[in-house]
Amino acid sequence: MKKEPKDTRVVVGMSGGVDSSVAALLLKQQGYDVVGIFMKNWDDTDEFGVCTATEDFEDVVRVCNQLDIPYYSVNFEKQYWDKVFTYFLDEYKAGRTPNPDVMCNKEIKFKAFLDHALSLGADYLATGHYARVRERNGQFEMLRGVDNNKDQTYFLNQLSQDVLSKVMFPLGEMDKKEVREIAKENNLATATKKDSTGICFIGERNFKEFLSEYLPAQPGKMKTLTGEVKGDHDGLMYYTIGQRHGLGIGGSGEPWFVIGKNLEDNVLYVGQGYHNDHLYSDALEATDINWILPGELNEPFTCTAKFRYRQQDSKVTVYPMENGDIRVEFAEPQRAITPGQAVVFYEGDVCLGGATIDRVIKNEKYIQHLA
C-alpha cells in the first residue's frame, strides 16, 4: 500500500542552489512531509573561522523558512575525504582525469546521505538533479531529464535499483527555465542565485593552485609523438586529453592540443589540429560497470553512449569481457576519449548504466599515450 503524501517523509538534499530549492518547493506543494538537509562535505574554514559553506547554508535556511519546513545540516567531511577526495588524488597521480561528481553521487549523496535520510525515518530522498525515475514491473529505470541541456544522468550512472527505489527527482520533467520561473513566482530566496560551476570542493578557485596544494607538481617536457620538444609542462596532472588552452606553444600552423601523457618519462604529448588523428580512437575498455536494471550482460548489444557530460550520444556496441569488464566499440571514431572519465549508456531516454573508461583502443591496439 502506497502511503499518502502527508504520511510520506521526503528528505531533500539542499545545496542552497535554485534547483534543490525548487525541488523542495514542489514536494511541499504536493503535500509531502518535507525535511531539508544541507550536506557539508568539505572543510574550507578560512583564517577567520568562516567556512564558505556558510553562505550556502544561509540560503538553505532562508528557503526552508519560506517553505515552512525543518532544516538541518549533516557533516560528511570524513566520508568525502576517504571515498571521493582520495580517489580524486589517486586518479590524478595515475595520470588519469577523475570524475569526482560521479563518485560523490555514488558514495556520498546516494549512500552516506541516503542512509542518513533513512535513519531519520524518510521514505524517500529527493535531490534537484535533472533525471527521472520510472517504475515498471517492480523495476526502477532511470531516464534522462526532459531538459536535454541539463540532463544529469551522466553523473548518476552508478545508482543501483535499491537506491533508485528510494529516490525522487522532482525536476526531471522540467526545463531549467521553468525551474527559474517557479523560483521567481514563489519569491524563493535563491531564485536569481547563480548556478555553481566547477568541482564543488574547488569552487571558483584556481584549479592548478588547488591541486598543487595536495600533489607535488613535476614539471617536464612537452613533446610531439615523434619526440620533438615543444616546450615545458607544469605537471602532467594539470592537463587533460584534447585540451587546447594553457600550452603556450606559438608558431605557425594549426593550434596545439594535448594528445596524451607518458607518466613514466613525465612527458606531455602534444599535436597540431583539433582533429589531430592521434586524438581519435575506435574502441575502449571500461571497468567498475553498473547496470541499472538487474541481470548479467552475456551477449553484445548496441546502444548509444556518452563519454563526457553534455556530449551528443554516439552509437556503440558493448561486448562483455571475460574478466567482467566491457569493451565498447564505436560506430564512428571518437575524439579525446579520456581514461578516468565515465562512459554512460542509453537506449532512447533510458540510462542503462555506466562504467569508468580504463583503456583506449585504435586499430585493435591500446593507445599507449592515452593509458
Add this chain to the structure above:
Amino acid sequence: MEPIYLDHAATTPVHPEVVKEMIPVLEHTFGNPSSVHHFGRQARKILDESRQVIAESIGANEKEIVYTSGGTEADNMALIGVARKRQNEGKHIITTSIEHHATLRTAEYLEKEGFEVTYLPVDETGRISVEDVKNHLREDTILVSIMYVNNEVGTIQPVQEIGELLKEHSAYFHTDAVQAFGTLPIDVNELGVDLLSVSAHKIYGPKGIGFLYVREGIMLQALQHGGEQERKRRAGTENTAAVKGFQKAVELIGQERKARNHKYSAFKKHFLQTLEEQEVNFSINGDEQNSVSSIVNISFPGTNVESLLTNFDLSGIAASSGSACTAGSVEPSHVLSEMYSSRDERTTNSIRFSFGNANDEEQMGRSAKKVAKIVHRLT
C-alpha cells in the same frame, strides 16, 4: 503534538511575571535614563531600583553592577577590560579549557594581543583542581577566570576554594556564573570573586540583558565608547524594559530557587529512570554528585550527534550538543574532548538535556520514551 523543550541551558522561556513587569515599561517609560528631565528620571528610577535588587541578590552593592547585553559581553568585558587595564602589571591569565566560548575565544584573542594564557585541564568529571591553579599562578598573573558551572555537562567548579587561594594573590578572580546563577546560592564575598558574569535569558528573563559584577576599586578599560552610562564602563542607552524584567527574574529566584532545584532534580531523575526502564544503553558525562540539577549530558554509544539531534527534533524533542559551525553542522564538543580526549567516541555521541520551567513530570516520561525509541532504532 507540541514539541518538548529540553534545552533550558541554551535559553529559557520568559516567566509570565517577568513579561508582566516589562510591558508597562515598554508602554509608558520610554525616557532616556541619562536625560535631565521628567521622562529621563522615570527611566533612571527603574534602573536604580533594579540595580539595587540585583546587587543584593549576590551580596554586592549597586555600584558594582554593570549592565551588559548578556553573558558574552560580560565575559568579554571582564577579560579584555582587566587585561588592558593591567597590562603594565603583568600579561599572564589563567582560565580553563572548558570555558564557554565567550571566555575561550576572548582569551585566544588576548593571546594574539600579546597576553599569555594558561588553559587548565579538567579531569573526567569536568573539574579543574585547585592545586593546578596554585601551581600555575605567577607573579605576573593578572586575572584568573574560571566558570562556576559548565554549560555543557553541569559540573560545578571549586570556585570558593579558588577564591580563598587567590586572597593571597594580586590576580583578579572572574567567574562566569551564567549557568550557576539561579541554581546555586551566590555571594560574591563568600566566593571571593572580583568579577562575575550573569545573563538574564538563562533565568527566565529577557534576552539582551545581563550584568558584570565588578568589585569596588577594580578598574576596567571600557570596550564601548560614546556615553557616560554605567559609570563610564559601558556606553550606550540602557535597555530599561529588559532591566526591569531582569529584576523580576532575579526576585523570582530569591523566592523559588530551592523549589525549582527540587523540581528539576525530580525531572532529571524521572527522565533517567525512564531511559533505564526502556533499556537504553547510555552513560552520563560529568559528575553526577557535583553538578547542577537542571543539566544532564548523556552519551549514547553507537550513535552520532547529528542523527540523534535531527531525529529528536523531528519527533518533537528539543535538545542540543556542543556548538554548531556556521554551516549548521555540529562540531565535536570541546568540553567532552577535554574531559576524555578528542578521539573518545563520547565527543560525537553525546547530547545535553536541560530541564526547567517549560517542563512538567508527564513530559519527562514521554520524552525519555521517544529518546529510547530513537536510540534503539539507530543502534
